[in-house]
Amino acid sequence: xxxxxxxxxxxxxxxxxxxxxxxxxxxxxxxxxxxxxxxxxxxxxxxxxxxxxxxxxxxxxxxxxxxxxxxxxxxxxxxxxxxxxxxxxxxxxxxxxxxxxxxxxxxxxxxxxxxxxxxxxxxxxxxxxxxxxxxxxxxxxxxxxxxxxxxxxxxxxxxxxxxxxxxxxxxxxxxxxxxxxxxxxxxxxxxxxxxxxxxxxxxxxxxxxxxxxxxxxxxxxxxxxxxxxxxxxxxxxxxxxxxxxxxxxxxxxxxxxxxxxxxxxxxxxxxxxxxxxxxxxxxxxxxxxxxxxxxxxxxxxxxxxxxxxxxxxxxxxxxxxxxxxxxxxxxxxxxxxxxxxxx
Numbered sequence: 001x002x003x004x005x006x007x008x009x010x011x012x013x014x015x016x017x018x019x020x021x022x023x024x025x026x027x028x029x030x031x032x033x034x035x036x037x038x039x040x041x042x043x044x045x046x047x048x049x050x051x052x053x054x055x056x057x058x059x060x061x062x063x064x065x066x067x068x069x070x071x072x073x074x075x076x077x078x079x080x081x082x083x084x085x086x087x088x089x090x091x092x093x094x095x096x097x098x099x100x101x102x103x104x105x106x107x108x109x110x111x112x113x114x115x116x117x118x119x120x121x122x123x124x125x126x127x128x129x130x131x132x133x134x135x136x137x138x139x140x141x142x143x144x145x146x147x148x149x150x151x152x153x154x155x156x157x158x159x160x161x162x163x164x165x166x167x168x169x170x171x172x173x174x175x176x177x178x179x180x181x182x183x184x185x186x187x188x189x190x191x192x193x194x195x196x197x198x199x200x201x202x203x204x205x206x207x208x209x210x211x212x213x214x215x216x217x218x219x220x221x222x223x224x225x226x227x228x229x230x231x232x233x234x235x236x237x238x239x240x241x242x243x244x245x246x247x248x249x250x251x252x253x254x255x256x257x258x259x260x261x262x263x264x265x266x267x268x269x270x271x272x273x274x275x276x277x278x279x280x281x282x283x284x285x286x287x288x289x290x291x292x293x294x295x296x297x298x299x300x301x302x303x304x305x306x307x308x309x310x311x312x313x314x315x316x317x318x319x320x321x322x323x324x325x326x327x328x329x330x331x332x333x334x335x336x337x338x339x340x341x342x343x
Contacts, residue, residue, distance in 0.1 A: 030202070030222055030246070030248060031074060031076075031100055031102050031111065032246065032253065032255075033060060033062060033074075033076070033327060033329075034062070034255075034284070034286070034290070034292045034294070034308045034310055034327045035282075035284070035292070035294055035306060035308050035327065035329060036226070036244050036255065037226075037228055037242055037244070038058070038060060038306055038329040038331070039058060039060050039076050039078070039329070040058070040078075041058070041078040041080060041096050041098040041115070041117060041135075042076060042078070042098060042100065043198075043200070043224065043226060043244065044133065044182035044184060044198045044199070044200040044224060044226065045115075045117045045118075045119060045133030045134055045135040045180055045181065045182045045200065046119050046131045046132055046133035046182040046183050046184040046198060046200065047119075047131070047133070047182075047184060047198070048080045048094045048095065048096040048117045048118070048119040048133050049080050049081065049082055049092070049094025049095075049096065049119055049121065049131075050121075050131065050184070051080075051333055052089065053301075053333040053334055053335055054081060054082055054334065054335045054336045054337075055079070055080065055081040055082070055333070055334060055335075055336070056078075056079070056080050056081070056331065056332070056333045057077075057078075057079050057331070057332045057333075058076070058077065058078045058079075058329070058330070058331050059075075059076065059077045059078075059329070059330045060074075060075070060076040060077075060327065060328065060329040060330070061073075061074070061075050061076075061327070061328045061329075062074040062325060062326070062327040062328075063325050063326055063327075064310065064324060064325030071325070072102070072103065072104045072325075073102070073103045074100065074101070074102045074103075075100065075101050076098070076099070076100040077098070077099050077100075078096060078097065078098035078099070079096060079097055079098075080094060080095065080096030080097075080117070081094065081095060081096065082094050083095050090121070090122070090123040090129065091121065091122045091123055092120070092121060093118070093119075093120050094118070094119045094120070094121065094133075095116075095117065095118055095119075096116075096117040096119075097114070097115060097116050097117065098113075098114075098115045098117065098135075099112075099113070099114050099115075100112070100113055107143050107144050107145065107148060108142070108143065108144045109141075109142075109143045109144075110141065110142045110143070111139065111140075111141055111142075112139070112140045112141075112142070113137050113138065113139045113140075113178065114137060114138050115135045115136065115137035115180075116135065116136055116137070117133060117134070117135040118133065118134055118135075119131055119132065119133030119134075120132055120133075127187060127188050127189050128185065128186070128187055128188075129185070129186040129188075130183065130184070130185055130186075131183065131184045131186070132181075132182070132183045133181065133182050133183075134179070134180070134181045135179065135180045135181070136177065136178075136179050137177070137178045137179070137180075138175070138177060138178075139175065139176055139177070139178050139207070140173060140174070140175045141173065141174045141175075141209060142172060142173050142174075143172060144172070145165075145172070149161075150165040152164065152165060153165060174208070174209065174210065176205070176207035176208065176209070177205055177207065178202070178203060178204075178205055178207060178219075179202075179203075179204040179205050180200060180201060180202040180203070180204060181200065181201055181204065182198060182199060182200030182201070182224070183198060183199060183200075184196060184197065184198035185197050185198070191232070192231070192232035193229070193230065193231050193232065194229060194230050195227070195228075195229040196227065196228050196229065197226070197227045198224075198225070198226050198227070199223070199224060199225050199226075200223075200224040201221060201222065201223055201224070202221070202222040202223075202224070203219040203220065203221050203222055203248075204221070205219075206218050206219055206220075206221070207219055220248050220249035221248070222246065222247070222248040223246070223247045223248070224244065224245070224246055224247075225244070225245045226242075226243065226244040226245070227241075227242070227243045227244075228240070228241065228242045228243070229241055230261075235263065236262060236263045237260065237261065237262060237263070238260075238261040238263075239258055239259070239260060239261075240258060240259040240260075240261055240280065240282075241256075241257075241258040242255075242256070242257060242258065242259070242284070243255070243256045244256075253286065253287065253289075254286070254287040255284055255285070255286045255287070255292075256284065256285060257282055257283050257284025257285055257292065258282060258283070258284075259280040259281065259282035259294070259296065260280065260281055260282070261278050261279070261280040262278060262279050262280070263276050263277075263278050264276055264277045264278060264279060265277060275300045275301050276300065277297070277298060277299050277300050278296075278297075278298045279295075279296070279297050279298075280294075280295070280296040280297075280298070281294070281295055281296075282294040282295075282296070286310075288313070288314060289312070289313065289314045290310040290311060290312050290313055290314070290324050291310075291311045291313055292308055292309070292310055292311070293308065293309050293311070294306060294307070294308040294309075295307050295308075301333065302332065302333060302334065303330075303331070303332050303333075304329075304330070304331045305328070305329070305330055306327075306328070306329040306330075307326070307327070307328055307329075308326070308327040308329075309324070309325070309326050309327070310324025310325050310326075310327075311323075311324060312324040
């Protein structure tokens with residue numbers, strides 16, 4: 001028969017595994033969404049201002065691994081706008097800011113970051129455009145140690161929270177500055193096709209991300225490569241392929257797939273006076289981790305809402321029953337002066 005002490009030891013081991021898993025997700029891979037192009041300022045600072053409208057507001061929420069234990073919750077918000085631009089909007093300076101907060105597991109191991117971003121876009125040829133962006137952010141890492149049970153708190157019969165942990169001094173918060181930079185190239189040969197490629201690098205300050213006092217755990221550089229496009233098939237359907245790859249230290253992630261977009265109404269042939277709404281359905285694969293189903297509704301290029309769900313295919317699917325998590329995104333785009341789009 002297994003005694004209480006052995007049961008508690010097993011529970012303690014399980015908690016430790018979850019803690020290590022949470023640390024791996026936050027520290028090794030960084031924050032990511034299942035539909036990364038729905039959070040453009042998080043993907044690449046050069047995507048700041050990458051819209052024909054004057055400004056854009058974005059928000060996202062992700063709830064993951066609720067089927068395994070305490071869920072990982074992520075919230076994200078950003079705002080970007082055109083600061084200075086030519087009349088044709090092909091050259092100009094753009095600015096933005098982004099915020100995100102990530103909480104993982106029972107210890108609420110978290111990451112909070114606020115970024116300020118500047119980007120500049122310019123036309124290099126008739127149908128080709130370049131954009132470069134930089135960002136600076138303030139980061140705070142946090143953790144709640146009250147949910148952790150340590151070996152020294154087992155008295156031989158059971159768990160006693162009154163016993164000292166016997167651990168070295170642990171930080172509950174760690175703050176530092178972080179920086180990133182990126183570039184994008186856009187090719188638009190016709191109204192029926194466009195392609196965009198980009199790359200970014202983050203953690204340029206290589207700050208200390210350790211939770212231990214007097215310890216050094218320098219953040220690895222994170223590299224991002226991404227590509228997207230749109231190919232119009234006819235008046236009602238278009239294909240929107242997307243690919244993004246992340247590399248940080250030993251962690252590597254690839255997410256690829258495509259949306260199929262359906263236009264629900266007629267559009268103006270020569271002006272933007274009448275822009276139809278669209279519905280898009282997509283399927284993506286995050287290498288060795290998840291299959292992602294996504295639905296996106298866009299109201300006349302003004303307001304859009306996306307819902308995605310991860311189906312876990314990694315070895316963790318035994319514990320998660322293949323249930324990864326849900327993700328909800330919102331975007332609103334508009335003009336400071338009325339009259340550009342007829343509502």
